[in-house]
Amino acid sequence: MSQKTWDQEPHPARLEERLDNGVVRCHLSPRNCKIRPGQHGFCMVRANRDGRLVTLNYGRSVHATEETIETEAVFHYAPGARILSMGNVGCMLNCDYCHNWKTSQARYVEDKDIYHYTPEQVVDIALRHDIKVISWTYNDPVVWHEFVVETAALAKAAGLVNLFKSAFFISGEAIEELLPVIDIFSVSIKSLDPKYYRKITKGWLEPVLEGTEQVFRAGKHVEVSTLMVTDLSDDEKTAREMATFVGERLSPDVPTHFVRFHPDYKMTDTIRTPVDRLERARKIALDMGLHHVYLGNVYDTESTNTWCRQCGRLQVTRYGLNADMAGLDADGSCVSCGTRAPIVQLPGARRRARVPEPPAAERVEVAHFDWHGDVRALHVQVRNTADAPVRAYHRRYGDPAADQGWEVIDLAPxxxxxxxxxxxxxxxxxxxxxxxxxxxxSLHQVFDRAHFPTVEAGAGTLNDDISPLPLFQPRTRR
Ligand code: SF4
Incomplete structure (x- = not known):
C-alpha cells in the first residue's frame, strides 16, 4: 500500500487538556482519549504532536456534493432544498455495518478520494451554486470539529443555514461550540439499548441521548432517526423505546425516521430490513403518540409523506430523495384549511434552472444510467477543464409526466x-x-441515504441487495 499524504498537515485542535509528560486528553467525544506523544486517538484523525493535540483532517474532505435535504433525514425543514454535503475522514465510532466505512475508518482512506478545501472555498461553492444549506455529514462531522465550527460561522455570516447530520457521540463542551453556528441537527440514534451501543458501535448510548436533548433544549431544529438493522434492531422493542425517548425527553412533534438498512462493511451476511418491520415500527410510534414518523430508504410507500394534522390534506409527497410541497402555499400553510404546517420554509432553496434541450454545441458527450434494483440515486461528477465557464446538463427520463427537461449546472473555469x-x-x-x-x-452509484460512493459506476458490485462499494477486506496495518 502506498504512503498516504492526506493526514500530513496537522492543525491545532480545540478541546485539548494537557497532562503530565507531554500527554494530552481530547475532550471532543465522550471517549476522552488520553494520547501519548506520537500517538492517535480512537478516531485516527486526532493525534499528539510534540505534546499538543492536533487534528489531521482539517480541510480534508470527500468531494463537496450537491444533494437534497431529504438525504439527511430532514423532512420538516425546506422540503426539496438543495444542500451542499461536506464529509471528511475518521469517526469516533466503528459500527459493524457502517455505510461509509471507506471514509469513516481512516485506515481505509485513499488519497484519490480526498480533496482540500478552505472555509472560504466551501462557502463560495454554496453561494455560486445558489445552495442555501451546508450539510456536515457522511462519515461523521464530530471529528471535523475545528473545520466545521470555523466554516459554519463563515457560512452563517453569508446568510447560509448549517445542518449537522451525525451519530452525535460528542461531548457537551463540543456541542456548546456548535450551538452558535448550527441550525439543524439530524441525529442518528442507533438503538436505545446500551449493550447494543457497546457491541455494535463501540460507543455508548447515554451521551448520544443527552446531546440530543441538549440541542433540542437550545431551541434548534431537531430530527432523529434509527437504522433498523435486520434481526438486530428492527424489532418492536426498538420502536417502542425510540417513541418513549422522543415523546418523553424531546417532544412528540420531533420528526422521527425509521431507516432501512443494507448489508455493508463487516455485516454482509444478512438481508435488507424487511419493509413490513419498518411499517410496524412506524405504526407503534404513531400509536404511542408521536406526530411525525417516517420511513427512510423505502420507496413506493405513503409512509414518507406529510399530511395536515388539522384537515388531513396531503401536504408533502416524497419519493426517495425528492419532495413536492403540492399541498402547501408559499407561506407554508395548508392549501385546504390554512393551518400552518410544522415545516420550516426557506425561500428560494429549491430548483435549478431547466431548459427543454441543451444547445447542440454543448451536448457532445451523453451518458445514460438506468436505475436498477435498489440503486435509485447517482452522484454525477463533472469537471470543466477550460479556462472559461461552461454548462453541464442532466435530465431524468422514462416518465413523461415527470419529465421537466434538462437541469443546468453552471461550472466556473x-x-x-x-x-x-x-x-x-x-x-x-x-x-x-x-x-x-x-x-x-463520471458516475457513482449511491446506495441509500447519506452514502458517499468512492468508486465509479461499474467498479462496484451490481448485486441488488449489497452495497455497490467494493466489499470490505480487513487490513491490519495502516
Ligand atoms: S474525537 Fe473522540 S475518538 Fe477522537 S481523539 Fe477525541 S476523544 Fe478520542
Whole structure:
C-alpha cells in the first residue's frame, strides 16, 4: 500500500487538556482519549504532536456534493432544498455495518478520494451554486470539529443555514461550540439499548441521548432517526423505546425516521430490513403518540409523506430523495384549511434552472444510467477543464409526466462539481447526462441515504441487495 499524504498537515485542535509528560486528553467525544506523544486517538484523525493535540483532517474532505435535504433525514425543514454535503475522514465510532466505512475508518482512506478545501472555498461553492444549506455529514462531522465550527460561522455570516447530520457521540463542551453556528441537527440514534451501543458501535448510548436533548433544549431544529438493522434492531422493542425517548425527553412533534438498512462493511451476511418491520415500527410510534414518523430508504410507500394534522390534506409527497410541497402555499400553510404546517420554509432553496434541450454545441458527450434494483440515486461528477465557464446538463427520463427537461449546472473555469440525481417517480427509468467537450464526467452509484460512493459506476458490485462499494477486506496495518 502506498504512503498516504492526506493526514500530513496537522492543525491545532480545540478541546485539548494537557497532562503530565507531554500527554494530552481530547475532550471532543465522550471517549476522552488520553494520547501519548506520537500517538492517535480512537478516531485516527486526532493525534499528539510534540505534546499538543492536533487534528489531521482539517480541510480534508470527500468531494463537496450537491444533494437534497431529504438525504439527511430532514423532512420538516425546506422540503426539496438543495444542500451542499461536506464529509471528511475518521469517526469516533466503528459500527459493524457502517455505510461509509471507506471514509469513516481512516485506515481505509485513499488519497484519490480526498480533496482540500478552505472555509472560504466551501462557502463560495454554496453561494455560486445558489445552495442555501451546508450539510456536515457522511462519515461523521464530530471529528471535523475545528473545520466545521470555523466554516459554519463563515457560512452563517453569508446568510447560509448549517445542518449537522451525525451519530452525535460528542461531548457537551463540543456541542456548546456548535450551538452558535448550527441550525439543524439530524441525529442518528442507533438503538436505545446500551449493550447494543457497546457491541455494535463501540460507543455508548447515554451521551448520544443527552446531546440530543441538549440541542433540542437550545431551541434548534431537531430530527432523529434509527437504522433498523435486520434481526438486530428492527424489532418492536426498538420502536417502542425510540417513541418513549422522543415523546418523553424531546417532544412528540420531533420528526422521527425509521431507516432501512443494507448489508455493508463487516455485516454482509444478512438481508435488507424487511419493509413490513419498518411499517410496524412506524405504526407503534404513531400509536404511542408521536406526530411525525417516517420511513427512510423505502420507496413506493405513503409512509414518507406529510399530511395536515388539522384537515388531513396531503401536504408533502416524497419519493426517495425528492419532495413536492403540492399541498402547501408559499407561506407554508395548508392549501385546504390554512393551518400552518410544522415545516420550516426557506425561500428560494429549491430548483435549478431547466431548459427543454441543451444547445447542440454543448451536448457532445451523453451518458445514460438506468436505475436498477435498489440503486435509485447517482452522484454525477463533472469537471470543466477550460479556462472559461461552461454548462453541464442532466435530465431524468422514462416518465413523461415527470419529465421537466434538462437541469443546468453552471461550472466556473476549471471547476469540479458533484451532484446527486435521484429517482423521483416509480416509473422513471434513469438519468441522462450531457456535457460540452471541455468537460469530463463520471458516475457513482449511491446506495441509500447519506452514502458517499468512492468508486465509479461499474467498479462496484451490481448485486441488488449489497452495497455497490467494493466489499470490505480487513487490513491490519495502516
Ligand atoms: S474525537 Fe473522540 S475518538 Fe477522537 S481523539 Fe477525541 S476523544 Fe478520542
Amino acid at each position: 476549471q471547476e469540479s462539481f458533484r451532484y446527486i440525481a435521484a429517482k423521483s417517480t416509480a416509473d422513471e427509468a434513469g438519468v441522462q447526462v450531457a456535457v460540452p467537450p471541455q468537460c469530463t464526467s
